[in-house]
Amino acid sequence: MKGLASATAAVPIGAGKYSAEIQPGWDIMGNANGGYLLAIAARAAANEVQRPDPVSVTAHYLRPGMPGPVTIETQVLRSGRRCAVARSTMTADGPLVAVLGTYGTLEPSGHLERLESGPPDLPPPDDCIPIEPTETFPPPFMGRIEIRLDPADSLHATGVPSGKARVRGWFRLRHEEPIDTIALLVAVDAFPPTIFNADLPIAWSPTIELTAHVRARPQPGWLRCAFTTRFISGGFLEEDGEVWDESGTLVAQSRQLALVPKG
Amino acid sequence: MKGLASATAAVPIGAGKYSAEIQPGWDIMGNANGGYLLAIAARAAANEVQRPDPVSVTAHYLRPGMPGPVTIETQVLRSGRRCAVARSTMTADGPLVAVLGTYGTLEPSGHLERLESGPPDLPPPDDCIPIEPTETFPPPFMGRIEIRLDPADSLHATGVPSGKARVRGWFRLRHEEPIDTIALLVAVDAFPPTIFNADLPIAWSPTIELTAHVRARPQPGWLRCAFTTRFISGGFLEEDGEVWDESGTLVAQSRQLALVPKG
Numbered sequence: 396m397k398g399l400a401s402a403t404a405a406v407p408i409g410a411g412k413y414s415a416e417i418q419p420g421w422d423i424m425g426n427a428n429g430g431y432l433l434a435i436a437a438r439a440a441a442n443e444v445q446r447p448d449p450v451s452v453t454a455h456y457l458r459p460g461m462p463g464p465v466t467i468e469t470q471v472l473r474s475g476r477r478c479a480v481a482r483s484t485m486t487a488d489g490p491l492v493a494v495l496g497t498y499g500t501l502e503p504s505g506h507l508e509r510l511e512s513g514p515p516d517l518p519p520p521d522d523c524i525p526i527e528p529t530e531t532f533p534p535p536f537m538g539r540i541e542i543r544l545d546p547a548d549s550l551h552a553t554g555v556p557s558g559k560a561r562v563r564g565w566f567r568l569r570h571e572e573p574i575d576t577i578a579l580l581v582a583v584d585a586f587p588p589t590i591f592n593a594d595l596p597i598a599w600s601p602t603i604e605l606t607a608h609v610r611a612r613p614q615p616g617w618l619r620c621a622f623t624t625r626f627i628s629g630g631f632l633e634e635d636g637e638v639w640d641e642s643g644t645l646v647a648q649s650r651q652l653a654l655v656p657k658g
Numbered sequence: 659m660k661g662l663a664s665a666t667a668a669v670p671i672g673a674g675k676y677s678a679e680i681q682p683g684w685d686i687m688g689n690a691n692g693g694y695l696l697a698i699a700a701r702a703a704a705n706e707v708q709r710p711d712p713v714s715v716t717a718h719y720l721r722p723g724m725p726g727p728v729t730i731e732t733q734v735l736r737s738g739r740r741c742a743v744a745r746s747t748m749t750a751d752g753p754l755v756a757v758l759g760t761y762g763t764l765e766p767s768g769h770l771e772r773l774e775s776g777p778p779d780l781p782p783p784d785d786c787i788p789i790e791p792t793e794t795f796p797p798p799f800m801g802r803i804e805i806r807l808d809p810a811d812s813l814h815a816t817g818v819p820s821g822k823a824r825v826r827g828w829f830r831l832r833h834e835e836p837i838d839t840i841a842l843l844v845a846v847d848a849f850p851p852t853i854f855n856a857d858l859p860i861a862w863s864p865t866i867e868l869t870a871h872v873r874a875r876p877q878p879g880w881l882r883c884a885f886t887t888r889f890i891s892g893g894f895l896e897e898d899g900e901v902w903d904e905s906g907t908l909v910a911q912s913r914q915l916a917l918v919p920k921g
Contacts, residue, residue, distance in 0.1 A: 450894070451867040451915045453716040455743045455760055457736040472747070472756050473720040477917070478866065480718045480756060482745065484735070493735050493743060495758040497718055497866050504893035507858060507918055509823075511888040560772075595770060603741065603760050604714040606869050608915050610892035625774040628908050629873035630767035631713070645891050650913055652714045652871050654740070655770055 398539060399568055399578050402431070405439035405467055413439035413467040415485075417460050423534040427460035429492075429602050429651075430584025431536075434577050436483040436494040439467040441577065444479035444498050448576040452496035453606040460491045501576065501612055514639035515621040517545050520565045524551050526587075540585050541567050543617075550592050560593040560624035562586045565617040566638070574618065576609045576646075582618055583607050583636045583649035589624040590632065600632060600653040607649045616641035630655050661802060662831055662841050665694070668702035668730055676702035676730040678748075680723050686797040690723035692755075692865050692914075693847025694799075697840050699746040699757040702730035704840065707742035707761050711839040715759035716869040723754045764839065764875055777902035778884040780808050783828045787814045789850075803848050804830050806880075813855050823856040823887035825849045828880045829901070837881065839872045839909075845881055846870050846899045846912035852887040853895065860918055863895060868914040879904035893918050 402421060405413040415438075421431045433454040441447055466486050473480040478499045485492040517523065523543035526533050544564040546552035566582045568574055574582070584605060590597045619639040624632050636649035665684060668676040678701075684694045696717040704710055729749050736743040741762045748755040780786065786806035789796050807827040809815035829845045831837055837845070847868060853860045882902040887895050899912035 451718070453758055453867070453869060455714070455735070455758055457743055472718070472753050480720055482756065482758075490735050493745065493758055495716055495718055495745075495756055501892065504891070504918070504920075506893075506920060507860065507890055509856070509858065509890040511823075560774075593772070595772065597770065604716070604869075604871075606716060606867075606913070608867075608894070608896060610889070610894055626873070626908055626911070627770055627772040628767070629764065630769075631871070631873055633871060633911060645889050648889070648896060650869070655767070657767075657769060 398570060398572055399581060400572065403434045403438045403577060405435060405442060407442065411443055411469045413469065414464065415439065415467055416464050417462050419462040420535045421539055423536050428536050428584060429454065429456055429605055430581040432460050432485060432492045433494060433605060434580040436467055436485045436492055437496060437580055438577050440469050440481040440483040440494065440496055441498050443469040444471055444474060444481050446479050446498035446500055448499055448501040449580060449607065449609050450478060450497045450499045451608050452494055452580065453604060455493045455604050456602055457490045457492060463487060465491065510645065514619045514643055515563045517563055517565065517619055520617055523564055526551065539569065540581065541569050542585060548592050556594040557592045558594045560589040561622065562589050562592060563621045566620050567617050573615060574613050576612055579609055579613065579638060579647045580607050582620060582638050583647055586620060586622055589622050589634050597655055600655060603652045603654060605649065605651040607647055609647050611644050611646045613640035613646045614642045627655060661833060661835055662844060666697045666701045666840060668698060668705060670705065674706055674732045676732065677727065678702065678730055679727050680725050682725040683798045684802055686799050691799050691847060692717065692719055692868055693844040695723050695748060695755045696757060696868060697843040699730055699748045699755055700759060700843055701840050703732050703744040703746040703757065703759055704761050706732040707734055707737060707744050709742050709761035709763055711762055711764040712843060712870065712872050713741060713760045713762045714871050715757055715843065716867060718756045718867050719865055720753045720755060726750060728754065773908065777882045777906055778826045780826055780828065780882055783880055786827055789814065802832065803844065804832050805848060811855050819857040820855045821857045823852040824885065825852050825855060826884045829883050830880050836878060837876050839875055842872055842876065842901060842910045843870050845883060845901050846910055849883060849885055852885050852897050862919060863916040866915045866917060868912065870910055870912045872910050874907050874909045876903035876909045877905045890918060
């Protein structure tokens with residue numbers, strides 16, 4: 396198994412329980428990436444309900460995840476014709492992540508498609524800014540995936556925030572690993588926070604909750620991604636994501652809610 | 659207790675369990691409104707964690723809810739300084755709705771606010787279209803709440819869909835009942851589906867999942883609401899909502915994922 400498939404493997408150990416391991420190197424400042432943790436918990440639930448695709452999954456983050464063994468407890472709530480619903484909870488010393496999801500088997504629908512907008516207009520990957528990992532910043536996690544940032548969202552091109560809470564760019568897995576719908580759960584949480592470009596005194600914004608909707612299985616190649624924050628208010632901010640494949644298909648939408656720490 | 663407070667009352671019966679009742683009249687074609695069911699389940703969880711406000715709650719809909727007694731089983735997963743996380747599952751003969759949520763105590767934050775856009779620009783309530791209930795369509799549910807639709811989203815003004823999957827309007831509870839943050843969970847699912855205005859052969863689009871983020875407690879008065887669908891693709895559509903109070907504060911954001919039935 397290649398990188399992400401191996402790092403999200405969940406082995407059934409009976410009675411709806413799975414054994415997995417948070418692998419080193421998937422962290423940001425020591426804490427495992429939230430999309431990565433969601434991917435592990437969703438992989439276990441998808442296996443339990445025997446449906447490969449996370450149609451809609453929501454993670455609430457309880458405690459930081461550190462490298463080491465974890466257990467995922469799953470519970471099937473409904474198994475219907477098109478979809479199945481399951482809970483999965485990842486636990487180490489205590490509960491780390493709680494996930495509620497609907498899983499299915501995605502097929503090209505064909506019959507009714509209407510899009511109000513298309514994929515983000517990005518410069519080619521070679522004209523975008525690659526992010527390579529360091530032991531601190533950019534974090535080790537960047538070595539597990541590959542992203543290229545649009546220089547127009549200027550922070551990573553010029554060191555100066557663009558002033559707009561937006562990040563766009565390309566995503567793929569390293570070593571030509573194929574991107575399945577579980578890997579899309581990593582893609583929606585892989586980019587630098589939008590607020591880094593907002594030119595506001597927010598250095599850290601812990602995610603409370605992340606929801607991803609997966610619409611289709613991606614074609615091979617780079618994914619085009621765009622993340623935007625429209626509302627910083629009430630002590631919270633949302634980050635909305637869109638992920639499109641190389642054929643121009645919308646493959647995932649995401650929204651996360653993050654805390655704005657009190658200054 | 660007034661209408662919604664009474665209709666969402668959840669009485670603790672021990673060991674994290676609550677007794678409640680799906681009241682008649684909160685239905686659309688016989689099935690209880692999804693936001694109403696979420697409000698009942700969130701009310702129980704909020705009580706269990708002793709935090710009044712549903713900061714981020716996600717419901718997955720398992721089976722239609724019919725009038726009658728239900729049980730809500732809650733489980734607290736984490737109780738921290740600012741937030742608590744809990745699951746709640748509503749059951750009648752079988753599980754109806756599964757909810758995962760983070761609850762807190764919302765306070766005006768003041769310290770950092772940035773909004774990329776403001777409340778929707780609506781004609782005054784008296785110049786909008788009131789929707790009154792019938793036994794079929796508009797459904798009985800409309801008698802429990804009060805909405806006034808912007809005539810620009812023309813279906814309900816002219817009988818002709820506007821062609822754009824958007825619905826905007828005003829929301830309040832009947833009989834001057836105050837709107838708390840649990841009632842906002844009803845507001846985000848109270849309007850006619852956006853796709854009714856899309857002029858597409860979609861008559862019915864069952865909700866798989868609904869997530870609401872509550873940013874603030876609303877001031878008394880009407881709420882300004884806007885719901886938009888941008889992507890009908892892959893056999894699914896999303897409906898994004900924004901709810902603002904009369905003082906111009908963003909009080910809630912929502913997104914739901916619905917199935918597009920095969921034609």
